Amino acid sequence: MNSKPEKIYKGIAASKGISIGKPFVYRAEVPSYKVDVSPAAILSSDAEISDYESAVNQSVKELNKIFSLAKEKLDEKNLQIFEAQLSFLYDNFFHSKVKDRIRSENKQAFAVFKEEIQILENAIVASNDEYIRDRVNDIEDMKNRVLRNLLKGRLVSKITENSIVIARNLSPADTILFSNRNLLGIATDLGGINSHVALISRSLRIPAVVAMQEISVNIASDDFLIIDGYKGLVIKNPSEDTIISYREQIEKNNELERKLEEIEKLPTETKDGKQVRLSTNLEFNNEVDYVVTHFGCDVGLYRTEHLFMEQGDFPSEEDQYKQYKFLAEHIYPKTVTIRTFDIGGDKILPESQKELNPFLGWRGIRICLDKKETFLAQLRAILKASTGGNLKIMLPMISGIEEVKKTYQYLEEAKSQLRSSNIRFDEKIQVGVMIEIPSAVILADELAKMVDFFSIGTNDLVQYSLAVDRDSSLVCDMYEKFHPAVLRLIDMTVKSAARNNIPVSVCGEMASDPYASLLLIGMGVTELSVVSTQYLQIKRLIRLVNYEKSREVAAKVLTMSTINDVKTYIEDCFNKNIGEQLEAVN
Amino acid sequence: MIEKTVTIINKAGMHTRPASNIVKIASKFRSDFFIIKNNYSINGKSIIGVMTLAAEQGSKLTLRFDGEDEQKASAEVVKFFEDGFGEL
Numbered sequence: 220m221n222s223k224p225e226k227i228y229k230g231i232a233a234s235k236g237i238s239i240g241k242p243f244v245y246r247a248e249v250p251s252y253k254v255d256v257s258p259a260a261i262l263s264s265d266a267e268i269s270d271y272e273s274a275v276n277q278s279v280k281e282l283n284k285i286f287s288l289a290k291e292k293l294d295e296k297n298l299q300i301f302e303a304q305l306s307f308l309y310d311n312f313f314h315s316k317v318k319d320r321i322r323s324e325n326k327q328a329f330a331v332f333k334e335e336i337q338i339l340e341n342a343i344v345a346s347n348d349e350y351i352r353d354r355v356n357d358i359e360d361m362k363n364r365v366l367r368n369l370l371k372g373r374l375v376s377k378i379t380e381n382s383i384v385i386a387r388n389l390s391p392a393d394t395i396l397f398s399n400r401n402l403l404g405i406a407t408d409l410g411g412i413n414s415h416v417a418l419i420s421r422s423l424r425i426p427a428v429v430a431m432q433e434i435s436v437n438i439a440s441d442d443f444l445i446i447d448g449y450k451g452l453v454i455k456n457p458s459e460d461t462i463i464s465y466r467e468q469i470e471k472n473n474e475l476e477r478k479l480e481e482i483e484k485l486p487t488e489t490k491d492g493k494q495v496r497l498s499t500n501l502e503f504n505n506e507v508d509y510v511v512t513h514f515g516c517d518v519g520l521y522r523t524e525h526l527f528m529e530q531g532d533f534p535s536e537e538d539q540y541k542q543y544k545f546l547a548e549h550i551y552p553k554t555v556t557i558r559t560f561d562i563g564g565d566k567i568l569p570e571s572q573k574e575l576n577p578f579l580g581w582r583g584i585r586i587c588l589d590k591k592e593t594f595l596a597q598l599r600a601i602l603k604a605s606t607g608g609n610l611k612i613m614l615p616m617i618s619g620i621e622e623v624k625k626t627y628q629y630l631e632e633a634k635s636q637l638r639s640s641n642i643r644f645d646e647k648i649q650v651g652v653m654i655e656i657p658s659a660v661i662l663a664d665e666l667a668k669m670v671d672f673f674s675i676g677t678n679d680l681v682q683y684s685l686a687v688d689r690d691s692s693l694v695c696d697m698y699e700k701f702h703p704a705v706l707r708l709i710d711m712t713v714k715s716a717a718r719n720n721i722p723v724s725v726c727g728e729m730a731s732d733p734y735a736s737l738l739l740i741g742m743g744v745t746e747l748s749v750v751s752t753q754y755l756q757i758k759r760l761i762r763l764v765n766y767e768k769s770r771e772v773a774a775k776v777l778t779m780s781t782i783n784d785v786k787t788y789i790e791d792c793f794n795k796n797i798g799e800q801l802e803a804v805n
Numbered sequence: 806m807i808e809k810t811v812t813i814i815n816k817a818g819m820h821t822r823p824a825s826n827i828v829k830i831a832s833k834f835r836s837d838f839f840i841i842k843n844n845y846s847i848n849g850k851s852i853i854g855v856m857t858l859a860a861e862q863g864s865k866l867t868l869r870f871d872g873e874d875e876q877k878a879s880a881e882v883v884k885f886f887e888d889g890f891g892e893l
Contacts, residue, residue: 303825306825306828307852307853310853312848312853339853339856342859343856343857345859346818346861358856535892
């Protein structure tokens, strides 16, 4: 079957996994059709009009179908995009205008429709308001759909057999449509690690490779493909040898997956029976089901910033309430720790007022405390959603006692507003703080007396304690979580929490790192909140480790004074104690 | 015929969602409904028309109602504008 030579294309790995199969080359955008506009090419006006009507009807049908699929998968904000597109299609004033022109100017439906949409888009683009200008996107999908139907160059949005979707780019509507079919993978010319396609692929757990530049041109329907979502590769017409080696890898991965799934039901405890609380970080609603069915764990960190990012503004109290309620109900009886907006000032300040040093600027709790009404709205939304008793509030970027005091004043205000409206909420809702600024570590004993829990945000703690910006290519190699000073700061925090009888979790990337997670447990951290893709891996590691031994390792590490000593020692211990067992399991 | 002047007060302006609600409200009434911005007039029962106004925060618009139920229609539509499309 491989008369054609093997060829490898490289892109950015956006969602892990490997699949082997046929491509489905999807061209959503209207290609540059050569439209014959000579009078001879024009059907009768009646025929053009009836073509136009059936194209619109077909589009309504398609969009309704996508809409009904999307309802269960999307949140309200995204649903409105579809609703808007549908309402455009129902606009009879617009349609009569198009039809009148087809008749009076004796033009093709295609041409008139395109011109009318163009007039509309021009009017919107002329707006001074960026938000309104962006609405042009709402119209694009609708326009392309009608044009596609009109030109009967419509591409099947049906995949008849399991295939790897190859596209220039996928719109939200396309992705949702595909996601209900048996997809083997997605590879696109455009997109980045956080593009829509990437996010959806990860939550559907199918391999995806993005930013491949010209994959949609290079792949034809009769090619045969391997998509490698680990390395970010698409291999066209692979040789027998390549296929065999990939099949072996898939077999290995499946074996590993099965092993991992076996441990889903087992308790999260060390070899010597010490229980460890393992929770997950969560961002998207479509991950919720997976978390509930496969992990059944707490959500240790729910970031609310993406609610802000999606809208470019603080979401309304009602929208927030719905979102928090959704989480509280689905995750129940497990708990969800909601972190209040942790937004950098760079996201909301106008260009002229941007700070020279945003990481030391107006961000996190500082913005919340300054924008009182916004903060009160978020606190009320969380409180209202807390009636099941399984929500907690977490405050980001706390640098001192005053911020906590002031937050409590606001929280009391929010509570009394709700009480006076007879709205119920969890009176005992727990409040914790992120420990991510060194000053908070130094004041940990005082802070611990004021709050119900600590959560160590290792990413910022490393950056602030070592004065290293990890986005700077000049110093990023100094960003080191195994720096002895960082480990001692964590140790101080843990001990202070223990003295005051409050739990302490770690929710930064450090918790998801196999070496570091074991060290953290040995240091006495009571809970790890890890990214969902690492959850089962970390759980498996925990079950292989001996708690008493990890205590010893941690104690020893805390006496060390260089990064190199720490790393060498940890790797060595890890390999000696766990490496072999890992090998055995693999 | 009734004419009223309104100002867009919500932050996001007359974007898709309020536009579609304006059309929904206006369509409940028999009266003709036009929105006029800078001498540019559109049919207020056409969502695409309303979108082309691209009315951002601070825009002043004239609303014209004409028909048997113009009183009721104007009262309800004007109120929706004054409430900032429920987005304040």
